Amino acid sequence: MSITYLEAIREAQARALAEDPRVFIYGQDVGDFGGAFKATKGLAKEFPGRVLDAPISEDAIVGAAVGAAIEGMRPIIEMQFADFSTPGFNQVINQAATLYWRTQVPCPITIRLPSGGTSGSGPFHSQCMEAIYAHYPGLIVMTPATVEDAYSMLLEAVAIDDPVIFCEHKYLYYHLKTDRLPTEAMPAGKARIARPGRDVTIVAYSAMVHEALAAAEELSTEGVEVEVVDLRTVKPLDTDTIIASVARTGRVLVVGEAFPWGGVTAEVVARIATEGFGLLDAPPQRLNAKDTPIPYHPNLWSAHRPTANSILAAVRNLLRL
Amino acid sequence: MSITYLEAIREAQARALAEDPRVFIYGQDVGDFGGAFKATKGLAKEFPGRVLDAPISEDAIVGAAVGAAIEGMRPIIEMQFADFSTPGFNQVINQAATLYWRTQVPCPITIRLPSGGTSGSGPFHSQCMEAIYAHYPGLIVMTPATVEDAYSMLLEAVAIDDPVIFCEHKYLYYHLKTDRLPTEAMPAGKARIARPGRDVTIVAYSAMVHEALAAAEELSTEGVEVEVVDLRTVKPLDTDTIIASVARTGRVLVVGEAFPWGGVTAEVVARIATEGFGLLDAPPQRLNAKDTPIPYHPNLWSAHRPTANSILAAVRNLLRL
Amino acid sequence: MLSSVSEVSAAEIVPQVSKDEYLRAFRWLLLARVLDEKLAALYRAGKIPGGGVYLGKGQEALSVSVGISLRTGDVYAPLIRDGAGRLAFGETVVEALRNCLGSVLGPMRGRDGNVHRGRPRDGYLPMISHLGAMISVVNGVLMAKRFKGQKGVVGATCLGEGGTSTGAFHEGLNQAGVERLPLVMVVANNQYAYSTPTSRQFACKSLADRAQGYGFTPHSVDGTNLAECLKVLGHAVALARTGNGPQLVVASLLRLCGHGEHDDASYIDPRLKESEIGRDCLELSEEHLLVNSWASKQELSQWRTAAQRAVEEAVALVQKEPSPDPYTENWCALQTGRFAEGGSK
Amino acid sequence: MLSSVSEVSAAEIVPQVSKDEYLRAFRWLLLARVLDEKLAALYRAGKIPGGGVYLGKGQEALSVSVGISLRTGDVYAPLIRDGAGRLAFGETVVEALRNCLGSVLGPMRGRDGNVHRGRPRDGYLPMISHLGAMISVVNGVLMAKRFKGQKGVVGATCLGEGGTSTGAFHEGLNQAGVERLPLVMVVANNQYAYSTPTSRQFACKSLADRAQGYGFTPHSVDGTNLAECLKVLGHAVALARTGNGPQLVVASLLRLCGHGEHDDASYIDPRLKESEIGRDCLELSEEHLLVNSWASKQELSQWRTAAQRAVEEAVALVQKEPSPDPYTENWCALQTGRFAEGGSK
Ligand SMILES: Cc1ncc(C[n+]2csc(CCOP(=O)(O)OP(=O)(O)O)c2C)c(N)n1
Ligand SMILES: Cc1ncc(C[n+]2csc(CCOP(=O)(O)OP(=O)(O)O)c2C)c(N)n1
Ligand SMILES: [Mg+2]
Numbered sequence A, B: 001m002s003i004t005y006l007e008a009i010r011e012a013q014a015r016a017l018a019e020d021p022r023v024f025i026y027g028q029d030v031g032d033f034g035g036a037f038k039a040t041k042g043l044a045k046e047f048p049g050r051v052l053d054a055p056i057s058e059d060a061i062v063g064a065a066v067g068a069a070i071e072g073m074r075p076i077i078e079m080q081f082a083d084f085s086t087p088g089f090n091q092v093i094n095q096a097a098t099l100y101w102r103t104q105v106p107c108p109i110t111i112r113l114p115s116g117g118t119s120g121s122g123p124f125h126s127q128c129m130e131a132i133y134a135h136y137p138g139l140i141v142m143t144p145a146t147v148e149d150a151y152s153m154l155l156e157a158v159a160i161d162d163p164v165i166f167c168e169h170k171y172l173y174y175h176l177k178t179d180r181l182p183t184e185a186m187p188a189g190k191a192r193i194a195r196p197g198r199d200v201t202i203v204a205y206s207a208m209v210h211e212a213l214a215a216a217e218e219l220s221t222e223g224v225e226v227e228v229v230d231l232r233t234v235k236p237l238d239t240d241t242i243i244a245s246v247a248r249t250g251r252v253l254v255v256g257e258a259f260p261w262g263g264v265t266a267e268v269v270a271r272i273a274t275e276g277f278g279l280l281d282a283p284p285q286r287l288n289a290k291d292t293p294i295p296y297h298p299n300l301w302s303a304h305r306p307t308a309n310s311i312l313a314a315v316r317n318l319l320r321l
Numbered sequence C, D: 001m002l003s004s005v006s007e008v009s010a011a012e013i014v015p016q017v018s019k020d021e022y023l024r025a026f027r028w029l030l031l032a033r034v035l036d037e038k039l040a041a042l043y044r045a046g047k048i049p050g051g052g053v054y055l056g057k058g059q060e061a062l063s064v065s066v067g068i069s070l071r072t073g074d075v076y077a078p079l080i081r082d083g084a085g086r087l088a089f090g091e092t093v094v095e096a097l098r099n100c101l102g103s104v105l106g107p108m109r110g111r112d113g114n115v116h117r118g119r120p121r122d123g124y125l126p127m128i129s130h131l132g133a134m135i136s137v138v139n140g141v142l143m144a145k146r147f148k149g150q151k152g153v154v155g156a157t158c159l160g161e162g163g164t165s166t167g168a169f170h171e172g173l174n175q176a177g178v179e180r181l182p183l184v185m186v187v188a189n190n191q192y193a194y195s196t197p198t199s200r201q202f203a204c205k206s207l208a209d210r211a212q213g214y215g216f217t218p219h220s221v222d223g224t225n226l227a228e229c230l231k232v233l234g235h236a237v238a239l240a241r242t243g244n245g246p247q248l249v250v251a252s253l254l255r256l257c258g259h260g261e262h263d264d265a266s267y268i269d270p271r272l273k274e275s276e277i278g279r280d281c282l283e284l285s286e287e288h289l290l291v292n293s294w295a296s297k298q299e300l301s302q303w304r305t306a307a308q309r310a311v312e313e314a315v316a317l318v319q320k321e322p323s324p325d326p327y328t329e330n331w332c333a334l335q336t337g338r339f340a341e342g343g344s345k
């Protein structure tokens, strides 16, 4: 058997529906059609009445999820693309994220955001919004990079009593495969050493983990051993694991696919600088997408986001510092 | 004559309306009423037909501004509070911010966000949203800290051919006064040394500049000379001025009123760490609001945001590192 | 078609408003007015932390009719001018005051304040400030109740006419229509949104004209008339409860106070003040009581005194209560404590 | 009231559709269909960078009627299924292909693609993907034209029935109503939003029922009938142009293709395909031409061949054009270059 990242997301939802009667799924085209990416394929039939097509109303979709959560349900929301969560932004950050702090009533909702760039998708179907949501108190933001994590973290997201923004990467949907789904898993909130190494640390998350690993393979042939840290959850950030890796290597590059101002790379570098300053043998480095909207044409797109090649160049540069 | 920060904002708008027929103002209650904070007081009468009350439709308000800009106008939008810009978020980041990159047609709109905390305003009338907007390519984000800057930067915002998010701080509206409006000004995009000092740098912006200055005064009596850098514009960031100050002092604390994950303090610390690493004698430090919604009760509110006192403590700590 | 359904069921389901019901509603209305007056006084005396006080003067007849038409198990998401409805739905004066004065014993424990209060687990939802945002939340509660097989419940929420211009209003109503939820959407058209008159807010004759576009049954009501409000709201709630789908009630009235107590409302057209909708629902209902001999002048004044006493006692109690303490406060916005970040210092 | 105004003006302003006008529209319709067919072929051949192709099959009669009713100085914000309207408004086949194939000479120079194209300075606005978001932008252009004293202009924009569920749709229509702008809002109810049927999208009988709530004049039209579309759109545009305020046109039709070319649309109810709205507007208009002897079979086939040749020539031209080059690309999202940040590396 071979399971893709996308199928793992479907399986996790199937299991959540099967095991917990409080779970339901709500989003555009998630019902009989099975979702724009087929992440809910077959679930409407398997769980009648629990997988509901929504109108094109992201604000009301999130609002309804909050209401249902107040009443004890555990909704999973699918946004058709992360980019289309903007009309629902207000309900996420002001309604869902503040509910528990204001009322002590938890808000167990999971919002799935099909995120990130794929070739030719252009400015409005490629965005990474993890940093926007992570800025707000009251939200947990997950960014799984592997099939196993897509599965186990989504299950955990549904089980958690707080709102979870689940950033699943569209580029990984079909590109990543595994043999079997995990039976046990690292908890959310913990980063993972995706590849051990002694010379330099690359901190990455989501699709960028794989670009980092590819760069690490290449560098390994040159005798440079890169440690790759996969953040898994960007809020909360597992600062301990990051700092421990930097302690081992003394050099760190932080890679993110999002826009350069702010974002995960800024937060991670800031944490390393404030909490692990003495461990650094060289200035920490960052690599982000370019500071423009995400371009449509594949030529431009592949230059816009970080890739194994640009990571390679950045690491080589870092080793010279 | 004595002019408040709020009056400066009114005067800048009056002058922009007087000097440029392409300028108009659109927002809730900005007309005869003069705005919730009176920032447009008298302008509807002085400039008939050019200061328009809008319905409670932030999405359509921003959308219309973009349309008017395409047609050659230079709209100033007032959001009633920064917090209420969320329903207009999509139009800001996906419509206004991408227009020039996609079409080469500029989008000269100014969006005024009455921002930041005042006592008793609670979770939905106190937010700082500069980091959210600064994350997106295609926007300029201004955060004036003085009456002079409120005036001159707003005039510049209206003159700039790109969308400007103008974060004016409600706490400063009445608290800050000056004798006369400036006739010339530092350009936007440049940071200002608000107070020179040799021992430690505090980087701040907006209302936090004044908390930093108060802390600096106090420390000065103890023989510690703090240099305070007022960012003025958070996107673009004036990294050169920041780094130059750090080069002089070797120690830096970055203060922001926003939530702790990400935000201006993360970006500034990350820039210092990556570009000014060798200049640091101690780890750079950050001070932000707490990671909860902004509380209503004054007791909680004053503990939630950074103040002169907490800055003082942070600097003392930094000097010991 | 829908409205003919409503005509039929109206007669069947809703009897005339009885003396008892009217009196019960009137007492809440009066209490709400007295509480508002006290809040205004506390505001002027600088006793409200930070500052805003938002009152419901002139809107109590409508508001109380919503609250009183609901019952345990129903859902209620009131807005800024719904002091009367809140009391009728089961909020106590003490609870209201705790929230306004920031008592740590209040429903929001000082974290949120003034009109932002509720008990979500009891079906009483605390509003966020963003207008329109509560509608879909009520929808979600109703969807959850349907998932759980609960029948005969109703969700009601209120908004000013200005709030109808939000995208959230539209999405919420459309969603309720598609799901055919037992939602009662109450729009108080008090002629102004802060300073903005209706001519700058919408371009239809009546906001009830929007009902059809969402598959809602429309209802219009004179918001100054308590008997009419009780009847129309009772009717709308009964329709929703008995499976007739979502209901839109649009009331005409005038805000008889400032937007908040800081606002002198000098922008209000004096002709509106002198018109029928400018009448005070409290005075009108007192007249109604007297004319029908349902109460004597003396009783009216006794009731007011009783209400004042109740409010004063509550104020005295709440003012002695502790304020929140930032040092013992649990600064964590997550239920799942292990996911808390220290915050990056 | 508004609709009675509309009845009166209708007769006065809009004559019957002439042979000339019909033929002109038909030629654009045909060209759009041929271009779509070519785009589908290019998609299947893997020639479209990245991937999506969104076609207007079955919607051309409606779309062309919008584009052809506008004139220089008007504003047009088409959506994904408006290939025909774009051509009629003045877009060239080359321009369309450049955008879809990512030519650096295209209107978006490869930065944006497929249906996201336009020339804002010519009143032809490039859509963003977020449904409903273009409406208020058109409003803004119209407001600006009013500021500048330009009279007799119209703004038209299109949306699917699914897009009417967005908050942006509501805010945009309400805004146009309040400002009484010459906006023509065209809703193509093609029965599905991607896979979602109308029963999960709205709860009114016709979306034209929403016009009244915004102070719009409602118009309904059979979207498969070119003559009717030309008449109704001509009428609506004329009303807007002559100061009769905003217009809402709701067309009934069926999407005769997938949501995008990746989609086999197997979810479409076969009964709809066989119903009146399932008919192909191209076939119907060809019949209309033949029945009225406005064209012969031979002419029809000549026109098709001519259209095909024009499209093939354009493809050949555009395929030779350079793709964007990331090394020479100006990676700056701001007009004001001095505010560009290097980006934090
Ligand atoms: C989305 C949003 N935008 C702006 C505001 C600021 N605001 C608070 S109350 C108000 C006016 C509300 O008017 P209306 O809905 O008519 O209610 P009323 O005050 O008349 O009861 C405004 C604009 C808000 N709360 N939410
Ligand atoms: C705000 C928003 N949410 C979701 C989407 C994703 N999306 C793109 S097209 C589409 C369906 C549109 O249906 P409809 O408006 O009926 O137009 P049609 O495709 O039928 O022409 C959806 C959901 C979007 N573009 N914008
Ligand atoms: Mg009102």
Ligand SMILES: [Mg+2]
Binding pocket: D160, D161, D162, D188, D189, D190, D191, D192, D193, D194
């Ligand atoms: Mg459709």
